[in-house]
Amino acid sequence: MSGALLEVAGLTKRFGGLVAVKNLGFSIARGEILGLIGPNGSGKSTAMKLIMGIERANAGSVRLAGREIVTWPTHRIARAGIGLVFQHSRPLHRQTVLENIKLALLPDSLFQLAAEHAVDAKARAIGERVGLGAVLDRRPTTLPFADLRRMELAKAIARDPDVVLVDEPFAGLTMAEVESFSALIRSFREEGKAVLLVDHNVKGVAALVDRVLAMYLGERIAEGKADAVMQDETVRRVYLGGTIETHARTIAAEKSGIPLLKIEGLSVFYGKAQALDRAALEVHEGEFVSVVGLNGAGKTTLFNAISGLIPYSGAISWQGTALAGKTPAAIARGGIVQCPETRELFGDMSVAENLDLGGQHQPAPERRTRLDWLYDLFPILKSRSKQLARTLSGGEQQMLAIARALMMNPRLLILDEPTLGLAPVILEQLSKALARLRETTPITVLLGEQNVTFALPHADRVYVLEHARIIWQGPPDRFAIEAGAGYL
Ligand SMILES: Nc1ncnc2c1ncn2[C@@H]1O[C@H](COP(=O)(O)OP(=O)(O)OP(=O)(O)O)[C@@H](O)[C@H]1O
Ligand SMILES: [Mg+2]
Secondary structure, three states: OOOEEEEEEEEEEEEOOEEEEEEEEEEEEOOOEEEEEOOOOOOHHHHHHHHOOOOOOOEEEEEEOOEEOOOOOHHHHHHHOEEEEOOOOOOOOOOOHHHHHHHHHOOOOOOOHHHHHHHHHHHHHHHHHOOOHHHOOOOHHHOOHHHHHHHHHHHHHOOOOOEEEEEOOOOOOOHHHHHHHHHHHHHHHHOOOEEEEEOOOHHHHHHHOOEEEEEEOOEEEEEEOHHHHHHOHHHHHHHHOOOOOOOOOOOOOOOOOOOOEEEEEEEEEEOOEEEEEEEEEEEOOOOEEEEEOOOOOOHHHHHHHHOOOOOOEEEEEEOOEEOOOOOHHHHHHOOEEEEOOOOOOOOOOEHHHHHHHHOOOOOHHHHHHHHHHHHHHOHHHHHOOOOEHHHOOHHHHHHHHHHHHHHOOOOEEEEEOOOOOOOHHHHHHHHHHHHHHHHHOOOEEEEEEOOHHHHHHHOOEEEEEEOOEEEEEEOHHHHHHHOOOOOO
């Protein structure tokens, strides 16, 4: 035996004419962490699903401790000792956190009442271990984003697998949260587990892994120590891209007169919890305003209030007219278009159909031009135009959500965490596209981000939202000195 716990060889998966994974091979030893990086749609999640038996390979082999498992059903693979942490959280919403973990502990076919006490104790221990001790009796819908990710991790390690596959654990997490997740994953290594880690947070991956494998179009393009792989020329070109540049404004935004959007004394409650506390904010025509804030600070709540999706107190006005009482549809028709963090795509419709829906209020020629422009901006969407939205990779879905919002020809475009799940090279493209959009159209942008390397270079003005309150506002060049702690 080679000593490798997981050995993958010649792994291949086709979806119709698309080869999502092509002749992929690697091995992971006990106590080793292998990082898997690559652009959106390069086949990373598919590779994990093939190993877990969720998708069937067209060819190739997956060996666990020397045993061929590639044809096994998922539950048997899970029992044999592989756990997968999904890219997207999918909790059972009516069960508590503890019950969600318990379900992952149970045998697949049988609910064994006799073992209930032991199962309970074990589920609690796992919950504690991943840092959910204080929220075990809450329902997943009430949890902050990072805790949902912890729960997903807890479910995957519930049965103490020897191999853990982790798909984008860091997406949407703050730096401090990335650190604590990294510590957890490091503890898997100390226990002798083999770990396969996928994430677009390149620094986070490099700091954690023993080796990195880079994929492109389903194939391996580089493998080795993190430093060497990140220096690799192909990896730089197809994945890392360059740095995001500051886009100096040619025309300063017109700040006199009535602001396009004006918010005063905005408060929102979810039950007893206050999600926004007397927030005030202004966006002028042509401006690019970034709202920087960590998870749970209230960014999404702010945007949902503007879009008319939740009740609030205080005033929101659009071109001097109050928006209160207007339906979300009327607000959108007025030119405020939100690209939500949750994407809200129509999963059973194709990429082209989703985009068509976005452009339905526009004359056909304009729609065509816009579509061409968007396909130019996100070429992968063009090549996937007939594919169902729900089968797109995580990053492709994000691109589609942004593209659909742009199809609607917004006057005010609200982007809620658009960088989530996007490869570095795509961030660079998106950044350039936003700059170009502002040079060529009268668009106004309100951006919510915790990724300040993306949020600052474009912004005319920045607001910092912390614990439901706006605690700072100013120009981006003062941000680092006055408000940067915790973000930079
Ligand atoms: N069921 C399916 N039918 C058709 N195409 C699919 C299906 N599932 C995945 N694909 C395509 O296979 C390619 C690989 O997808 P995969 O989810 O593995 O990418 P990924 O590397 O994880 O990307 P990301 O970083 O964006 O998550 C994508 O282009 C995707 O659109
Ligand atoms: Mg993926």
